[in-house]
Amino acid sequence: MLPNDRIRNFSIIAHIDHGKSTLADRLLERTGAISEREMKEQILDTMDIERERGITIKAQAVRLDYRAQDGTDYIVNLIDTPGHVDFTYEVSRSLAACEGALLLVDAAQGVEAQTLANAYLAIEAGLEIIPVMNKIDLPSAEPDRVAAELAGVLGVDVGDVLSVSAKTGEGVEELFERIVADVPPPAGQATDPLRALIFDSYYDAYRGVVSYFRVVDGSISDGDQIRFSATGDRHEVTEVGVLTPAAVAKDSLGPGEVGYLITGIKQIGQAKVGDTIINAADNNVEPLPGYAEPKSMVFSGLFPSDGEDFERLREALDKLRLNDASLVYEPESSRALGFGFRVGFLGLLHMDIIRERLEREYGLDLVATFPSVAYRVTKDDGTELEVRSPQDLPDPNSLAKLQEPYVRAMILAPSEYIGTIMELVLTKRGLQTNMNYLSPERVELTYDIPLAEVVFDFFDTLKSRTRGFASLDYEPIGYRESKLAKVDILLNGQSVDAFSAICHRDKAYDYGKSMVGRLRKLIPRQLFDVPIQAAVGSRIIARETVKARRKDVTAKCYGGDISRKRKLLEKQKEGKKRMKMVGSVEVPQEAFISALRVDSDE
Amino acid sequence: MQAPNSPALADAAANWTGAYVHIPFCARVCPYCDFAVVQGQDDQVGRYIEALVTEISVGGSWRPLDAVFVGGGTPSRIDPGLLVALIERLAEVHGLNPDAEVTMEANPEDWSSEKSDGFRRAGVTRVSFGAQSFDPVTLGTLGRRHGPADIMRAVERARTSGFSSISLDLILGTVGESLVSWEATLDDALELPIDHVSIYALTIERGTPFGRAVAAGGPSPNEDDQADKYELAVRRLGERGFVQYETSNFAKPGHACRYNLTAWAQGEYVAYGLGAHRHLDGTRSWNVRRFDAYLNRIESGESPIANSEALDAIAKEEERLIVGLRRLAGVEAGERGRRWLAGSAGQRLAEAGLVKLTEGRLVVTDPLKADTVAREIVGA
Numbered sequence: 001m002l003p004n005d006r007i008r009n010f011s012i013i014a015h016i017d018h019g020k021s022t023l024a025d026r027l028l029e030r031t032g033a034i035s036e037r038e039m040k041e042q043i044l045d046t047m048d049i050e051r052e053r054g055i056t057i058k059a060q061a062v063r064l065d066y067r068a069q070d071g072t073d074y075i076v077n078l079i080d081t082p083g084h085v086d087f088t089y090e091v092s093r094s095l096a097a098c099e100g101a102l103l104l105v106d107a108a109q110g111v112e113a114q115t116l117a118n119a120y121l122a123i124e125a126g127l128e129i130i131p132v133m134n135k136i137d138l139p140s141a142e143p144d145r146v147a148a149e150l151a152g153v154l155g156v157d158v159g160d161v162l163s164v165s166a167k168t169g170e171g172v173e174e175l176f177e178r179i180v181a182d183v184p185p186p187a188g189q190a191t192d193p194l195r196a197l198i199f200d201s202y203y204d205a206y207r208g209v210v211s212y213f214r215v216v217d218g219s220i221s222d223g224d225q226i227r228f229s230a231t232g233d234r235h236e237v238t239e240v241g242v243l244t245p246a247a248v249a250k251d252s253l254g255p256g257e258v259g260y261l262i263t264g265i266k267q268i269g270q271a272k273v274g275d276t277i278i279n280a281a282d283n284n285v286e287p288l289p290g291y292a293e294p295k296s297m298v299f300s301g302l303f304p305s306d307g308e309d310f311e312r313l314r315e316a317l318d319k320l321r322l323n324d325a326s327l328v329y330e331p332e333s334s335r336a337l338g339f340g341f342r343v344g345f346l347g348l349l350h351m352d353i354i355r356e357r358l359e360r361e362y363g364l365d366l367v368a369t370f371p372s373v374a375y376r377v378t379k380d381d382g383t384e385l386e387v388r389s390p391q392d393l394p395d396p397n398s399l400a401k402l403q404e405p406y407v408r409a410m411i412l413a414p415s416e417y418i419g420t421i422m423e424l425v426l427t428k429r430g431l432q433t434n435m436n437y438l439s440p441e442r443v444e445l446t447y448d449i450p451l452a453e454v455v456f457d458f459f460d461t462l463k464s465r466t467r468g469f470a471s472l473d474y475e476p477i478g479y480r481e482s483k484l485a486k487v488d489i490l491l492n493g494q495s496v497d498a499f500s501a502i503c504h505r506d507k508a509y510d511y512g513k514s515m516v517g518r519l520r521k522l523i524p525r526q527l528f529d530v531p532i533q534a535a536v537g538s539r540i541i542a543r544e545t546v547k548a549r550r551k552d553v554t555a556k557c558y559g560g561d562i563s564r565k566r567k568l569l570e571k572q573k574e575g576k577k578r579m580k581m582v583g584s585v586e587v588p589q590e591a592f593i594s595a596l597r598v599d600s601d602e
Numbered sequence: 603m604q605a606p607n608s609p610a611l612a613d614a615a616a617n618w619t620g621a622y623v624h625i626p627f628c629a630r631v632c633p634y635c636d637f638a639v640v641q642g643q644d645d646q647v648g649r650y651i652e653a654l655v656t657e658i659s660v661g662g663s664w665r666p667l668d669a670v671f672v673g674g675g676t677p678s679r680i681d682p683g684l685l686v687a688l689i690e691r692l693a694e695v696h697g698l699n700p701d702a703e704v705t706m707e708a709n710p711e712d713w714s715s716e717k718s719d720g721f722r723r724a725g726v727t728r729v730s731f732g733a734q735s736f737d738p739v740t741l742g743t744l745g746r747r748h749g750p751a752d753i754m755r756a757v758e759r760a761r762t763s764g765f766s767s768i769s770l771d772l773i774l775g776t777v778g779e780s781l782v783s784w785e786a787t788l789d790d791a792l793e794l795p796i797d798h799v800s801i802y803a804l805t806i807e808r809g810t811p812f813g814r815a816v817a818a819g820g821p822s823p824n825e826d827d828q829a830d831k832y833e834l835a836v837r838r839l840g841e842r843g844f845v846q847y848e849t850s851n852f853a854k855p856g857h858a859c860r861y862n863l864t865a866w867a868q869g870e871y872v873a874y875g876l877g878a879h880r881h882l883d884g885t886r887s888w889n890v891r892r893f894d895a896y897l898n899r900i901e902s903g904e905s906p907i908a909n910s911e912a913l914d915a916i917a918k919e920e921e922r923l924i925v926g927l928r929r930l931a932g933v934e935a936g937e938r939g940r941r942w943l944a945g946s947a948g949q950r951l952a953e954a955g956l957v958k959l960t961e962g963r964l965v966v967t968d969p970l971k972a973d974t975v976a977r978e979i980v981g982a
Binding site: 525527528547549550551552553554561562563565566569570572573576 | 805925978981
């Protein structure tokens with residue numbers, strides 16, 4: 001078994017596009033883990049969507065053999081971390097398996113909010129931080145400014161900041177040397193009882209559940225009887241191994257080592273992330289500190305455009321859940337959209353990814369209702385409940401208190417945009433709590449802001465108003481009472497469930513007006529005038545009218561072609577059967593669907 | 603003289619006999635047209651007429667005809683002498699009743715004095731000019747090759763030649779046509795010595811240049827604009843003594859088109875030529891639409907029929923109702939019509955004031971909503 005002092009475990013903390021995956025590739029290449037020929041671009045991002053969006057969703061680990069300049073051989077485990085705010089909990093999982101972290105920053109763009117947030121997580125976890133500046137080969141790089149910023153943020157000397165170019169390989173050798181020199185070796189004892197932390201699990205169709213773990217104490221060997229501390233389930237180890245990045249089976253892994261475990265279990269819930277693997281015979285072992293369960297922040301109704309696909313949607317969600325314990329859903333039915341699911345997501349990106357995977361990998365055509373957050377409702381009689389869908393909001397007259405989730409949002413941006421950002425945040429009901437200059441040119445702004453305001457279009461707006469320079473991170477800070485209203489959309493006096501929304505009273509008019517306007521363009525004209533109204537309670541706040549149809553007749557029966565006329569009418573009648581009746585108004589399902597596809601027309 | 607919208611006339615037409623003859627040739631195909639037409643095939647006219655004569659002869663005799671309709675394409679493009687041959691052949695094979703109506707469609711720019719006299723001598727009694735508009739800009743948009751003056755001249759010449767009925771086709775609601783322009787078109791048309799007017803709202807058909815333009819995001823006709831213009835036409839024509847007798851048709855007393863009345867009464871008619879539709883012995887059938895295919899079939903002794911459809915009794919009754927409802931005279935409701943009207947869809951439309959029962963007839967009160975009613979009747 002390998003002595004601890006020859007092992008180094010580290011993560012890379014980086015913002016999207018700052019070159020983490022490219023750097024990882026370079027590290028793999030340098031240690032011969034993978035040849036240039038074998039190298040697909042960015043080997044660690046295995047899913048198509050990850051590659052297209054340039055982000056990493058699932059944490060992974062790879063073991064590198066590194067011979068230092070003094071001739072000593074090391075095993076260096078790189079544990080990958082996701083780079084987006086929605087996946088903060090995965091970052092903390094990865095960090096808990098490491099002793100060190102590279103804080104990787106683009107030399108042209110500087111420190112970004114998520115990088116900073118994750119760096120704070122790493123510092124809190126007691127990790128050794130190595131500041132690294134990437135992309136120094138770029139003509140737009142500002143190494144002096146960014147190095148000063150990095151040093152300032154971490155409270156280290158500018159001289160401690162490493163400069164690399166993952167693209168050209170410049171500085172990679174020095175980086176390895178720093179890792180073996182600065183990252184502390186793992187501390188565990190091989191003779192102690194086994195304690196290993198599961199930091200990720202995924203379901204493989206052939207092998208069952210594969211868990212990634214880091215041995216903290218003791219060792220784990222092929223054939224061992226083990227137990228998952230939280231669930232108490234006993235299993236036999238059918239395979240342990242390491243990823244180089246190809247899976248290589250090993251007889252045994254000792255303290256500090258990182259690898260994968262297969263026991264033949266089929267349910268991912270049995271090998272929970274954050275659980276401790278212990279020896280089945282040990283009853284008195286203290287489990288390692290686990291992780292907080294990820295909590296759904298954003299909820300949206302997902303409905304198949306074709307009602308026939310409901311079962312396929314359920315199966316697809318079930319499959320995705322095999323590898324994504326954070327995905328929660330329950331059946332929901334809507335008069336306008338039929339049967340679907342209310343799905344909880346970690347954030348908007350998580351929602352987009354899930355929707356895209358459902359459509360791309362499972363061939364589903366989906367309609368999503370407006371994202372909502374979970375509101376906390378206190379009724380007159382003191383009972384409390386959580387409302388995840390506007391339809392579930394009790395009668396406003398019976399409500400004593402309505403609370404919505406708030407987050408602490410950290411925005412990092414060039415200081416010239418302070419005014420722009422303050423203006424934006426004001427319209428989003430944000431309250432500034434702090435302003436901190438990282439350098440004369442860069443400022444960190446902190447706000448308390450309702451999550452509901454952040455999850456809609458805040459990030460996109462922030463990006464566009466700051467020409468892409470601002471970055472955002474946020475963390476939940478609990479619930480606060482708000483003046484909230486439920487806006488209903490009425491079609492000829494009948495409420496259409498899928499369009500109801502809970503929003504701040506000051507925003508109700510905007511929502512109602514835009515929804516009503518959009519529907520007016522989509523609802524076909526009927527025999528009578530159809531009023532479309534937005535209402536808060538019994539008060540109408542916006543109104544449009546679809547005027548009655550005036551002409552419904554075709555020009556002529558062409559040269560006696562009466563068959564064609566009859567067939568056309570029959571076809572139109574068939575089309576009518578697919579219409580949904582809302583009261584006496586006939587609405588094609590496509591109209592509801594188009595109305596919900598916001599991005600298309602705004 | 604019977605009023606064009608009289609129920610007695612509408613119903614009598616069910617027992618009339620008709621013949622349709624299709625002349626597909628056009629100098630230039632209009633960008634809205636999706637009929638069976640050909641352009642640049644004028645050297646094939648003789649061959650085509652010969653094929654028509656063959657088709658008429660081979661089909662064998664039926665009953666003496668009450669109405670003949672020579673449609674297109676552009677029938678006025680051919681030499682009157684060729685039409686003589688066709689009409690004579692029809693008369694020989696089927697017989698032609700003494701008061702038979704023989705209509706031909708014509709383009710104003712073709713209507714020389716010689717042709718006018720020639721077609722009249724060939725036995726044509728009624729001419730329907732594709733006037734479409736009196737606004738030069740709108741005519742240009744529609745791809746027409748004539749101007750307002752051509753229409754006026756053509757009508758005068760037809761009158762001089764002694765045609766007993768002269769009709770104008772007008773298209774409303776072309777993109778770019780203003781309400782004022784449409785009003786002027788109506789006024790100009792009504793200045794002429796005509797007996798009949800057909801008003802068609804421009805319809806965008808798939809596969810036509812207009813269809814492609816609209817599919818590519820171009821402007822399309824506006825429903826409200828077309829409704830306004832239609833209502834204006836109904837008023838203006840009514841003031842000038844034209845009686846509306848069908849969704850699109852208006853006639854002075856005694857000038858309703860017999861051929862069309864036959865079709866709307868579910869009467870029977872033979873048909874010859876490219877893409878022609880017939881209704882014979884309770885079966886509807888239609889010829890192939892491709893020019894060369896039609897010629898090849900006739901010349902090799904094969905049937906030109908592409909397909910046919912024999913409706914069962916229920917569908918046939920439905921068809922009688924939906925086609926008949928386009929007439930202002932309405933349609934004998936029959937048991938099926940009464941039952942439908944008493945049902946939920948019928949009641950809903952009756953309550954909305956769209957359909958009513960008058961003296962045993964189902965009548966659509968607003969011709970602009972004829973399809974709303976018909977749609978509820980099919981498959982009910």
